[in-house]
Amino acid sequence: MKKHYYKIFITAGLFLFLTSCVSSKKMVYFQNSGEKISKEILQNYEPTIEPDDLLTINVSAIDAEAALPFNLYETPIIGNFGSNTKPLKYLVNTTGEIDFPILGILKVAGFTTKELSERIKALLKDYLKSPTVTIRLVNFKVTVLGDVKSPGAYTIPSERITIIEALGLAGDLQLQGNRKTVLLVREKDGERMYVTIDLTTKKLFSSPYYYLVQNDVLYVAPNKAKINSSAVGANSGIIISSISTLIALIAILTR
Numbered sequence: 001m002k003k004h005y006y007k008i009f010i011t012a013g014l015f016l017f018l019t020s021c022v023s024s025k026k027m028v029y030f031q032n033s034g035e036k037i038s039k040e041i042l043q044n045y046e047p048t049i050e051p052d053d054l055l056t057i058n059v060s061a062i063d064a065e066a067a068l069p070f071n072l073y074e075t076p077i078i079g080n081f082g083s084n085t086k087p088l089k090y091l092v093n094t095t096g097e098i099d100f101p102i103l104g105i106l107k108v109a110g111f112t113t114k115e116l117s118e119r120i121k122a123l124l125k126d127y128l129k130s131p132t133v134t135i136r137l138v139n140f141k142v143t144v145l146g147d148v149k150s151p152g153a154y155t156i157p158s159e160r161i162t163i164i165e166a167l168g169l170a171g172d173l174q175l176q177g178n179r180k181t182v183l184l185v186r187e188k189d190g191e192r193m194y195v196t197i198d199l200t201t202k203k204l205f206s207s208p209y210y211y212l213v214q215n216d217v218l219y220v221a222p223n224k225a226k227i228n229s230s231a232v233g234a235n236s237g238i239i240i241s242s243i244s245t246l247i248a249l250i251a252i253l254t255r
Helices: 002-020 064-070 113-124 163-169 202-206 224-234 236-253
Strands: 054-060 097-100 104-107 132-137 141-146 152-155 182-188 191-197 217-220
Touching (some): 054 064
Antiparallel strands (some): 097 104, 141 152, 182 191
């Protein structure tokens, strides 16, 4: 009789072990059909300016003195104007506009920094000879949360970042992070979008969401194994007590 119960325990143990194994299809990134070499045309992506963005705009020209009125700086300490002064940042308002020196109110939302640079250059030709306009988006950041090694908000100096690069900044997913249902939260044009991203397929690289935009949020949920283990940890005392009771009951019944 005792041997019978031992067989039951061994069988149950093997069953739990086998069912707890994780399929590689749930863990491996960028799976394909097995081809050794493949090529894809790269997307030429540039982010567009949105409300609440911060811009630095520098204007230069052959006559440097003539360009000075078009460059605003933070108020310097008296007698300390020079290398320590910082260019004033332009905050894009809720209607997508900035107030630029001499030129007045400019619509900037929806333009890339390159497009806006060309537009301002065209407007400055009435005032300056051969103007040059350099624009940077200085508050480009993305946030990565959830089951990654280093969650947090990351400032992006290059104004361009992919999902893969953002997860790399966060130290990659933890082993028990769900690679098939990474959530992307994006706010654009007064709407909030929720997009599910699958990291286990190469289709990711051709996704319109492969490149992130400023203020995007990525959330990596834990997989079922981690959720279940958390539940077990929270109720470990009850489980141990129940097992002890079950063993004592079996011992009594098999005497």
